[in-house]
Amino acid sequence: MERTLDSLDEDLLNDRALTRDEALVLYAAAADPDAAEPLFGAAARLRDRGFGKGVHYMATMAPILACAIKPRCEYCDWWRARVIQRGRLAAGAAALSARGVRRVLLVGGSRDGDYDDGVVDAVERIRADGLDLDIEINVGGSLGAAGLDRLRALGVVGVTASLETVNAAIFARHKPGDSLAARRRLLADAQQRGFELRSIMMIGLGEADADRIDHLLELRTHAGLRHLMISRFSPRADTPLAEREVAALHDWARTVAIARLLLPRVRIGLAGGVDLAALPLWHRAGGGNQLFAMGVHTAEPPPELRDLAQPLGDRLYLVDRRPLLEAFLNGAGLRPSFADAQDCR
Numbered sequence: 344m345e346r347t348l349d350s351l352d353e354d355l356l357n358d359r360a361l362t363r364d365e366a367l368v369l370y371a372a373a374a375d376p377d378a379a380e381p382l383f384g385a386a387a388r389l390r391d392r393g394f395g396k397g398v399h400y401m402a403t404m405a406p407i408l409a410c411a412i413k414p415r416c417e418y419c420d421w422w423r424a425r426v427i428q429r430g431r432l433a434a435g436a437a438a439l440s441a442r443g444v445r446r447v448l449l450v451g452g453s454r455d456g457d458y459d460d461g462v463v464d465a466v467e468r469i470r471a472d473g474l475d476l477d478i479e480i481n482v483g484g485s486l487g488a489a490g491l492d493r494l495r496a497l498g499v500v501g502v503t504a505s506l507e508t509v510n511a512a513i514f515a516r517h518k519p520g521d522s523l524a525a526r527r528r529l530l531a532d533a534q535q536r537g538f539e540l541r542s543i544m545m546i547g548l549g550e551a552d553a554d555r556i557d558h559l560l561e562l563r564t565h566a567g568l569r570h571l572m573i574s575r576f577s578p579r580a581d582t583p584l585a586e587r588e589v590a591a592l593h594d595w596a597r598t599v600a601i602a603r604l605l606l607p608r609v610r611i612g613l614a615g616g617v618d619l620a621a622l623p624l625w626h627r628a629g630g631g632n633q634l635f636a637m638g639v640h641t642a643e644p645p646p647e648l649r650d651l652a653q654p655l656g657d658r659l660y661l662v663d664r665r666p667l668l669e670a671f672l673n674g675a676g677l678r679p680s681f682a683d684a685q686d687c688r
């Protein structure tokens with residue numbers, strides 16, 4: 344298997360796509376942590392050859408809209424977060440820009456139907472002060488075709504449609520108020536309009552290995568996919584899944600690695616349930632090369648982040664995580680930058 348993996352690097356970069364059967368075999372073989380190094384090594388070599396040592400820093404702002412999905416997704420408590428006041432969006436973006444940020448992801452909630460007017464308004468408020476920021480949007484599946492056209496006209500560069508899981512039964516069970524079909528439609532509509540696509544895949548909702556591989560293969564059909572974030576189910580208090588076991592960290596890491604082999608040119612990043620202690624494992628498993636270095640949020644920063652937080656007034660906070668990220672990145676010889684110098688498309 345190791346010899347096969349060694350010879351795969353060149354093939355994959357030359358667009359000899361890994362097959363479903365190959366992916367399933369490699370993924371299963373890496374289920375034992377002691378046997379995962381060949382897969383991790385191949386994924387990391389592929390990442391290095393595609394992206395080099397540069398790491399692209401960007402930022403998030405959230406939530407920009409209330410989540411109106413009901414019933415709530417069973418793993419989520421984020422819908423409780425206080426929404427950023429409309430009148431504070433520009434100040435939050437300006438604070439990020441002042442620290443060097445050039446790209447920001449504006450994050451939902453979602454609702455059944457479209458959130459076109461709310462998202463367009465948020466972008467217009469940020470653009471009103473002439474800020475030169477690349478903007479991406481993530482409001483679940485809640486953007487219509489007309490909204491996408493308006494966002495394109497406003498210069499928005501990217502749209503997220505996170506499928507979470509492509510196992511329809513699991514999606515319906517744990518996201519009973521949400522629509523997998525709407526999220527798939529958004530991926531297709533956004534690609535058709537030339538947006539960069541970002542998606543999110545959650546590990547640990549009960550999906551099988553084959554579901555995960557099929558998920559990645561479905562994403563591979565979207566040529567515009569540029570960013571994939573892999574999250575790890577972690578139980579949240581006061582949610583229906585509070586008693587469910589956290590997804591194994593190794594399971595998350597081997598998914599990062601197989602995603603790299605299936606999607607060699609896609610940036611594969613951290614997502615919910617994955618803390619910064621997992622950065623070395625993410626890198627070893629072929630993750631890269633983009634990280635959220637900062638965020639503007641309404642939640643009061645926890646004690647361990649208080650020294651990194653800048654209060655922006657009206658209970659809005661900017662948290663700059665660069666010191667935490669660079670404790671690892673510098674030692675690994677990686678070079679973070681706000682400039683997206685390594686465009687691997």
Ligand code: SF4
Pocket residue numbers: 410411412415416419420421422452453483521
């Ligand atoms: S759509 Fe679901 S996961 Fe997203 S904020 Fe709403 S309840 Fe949470």
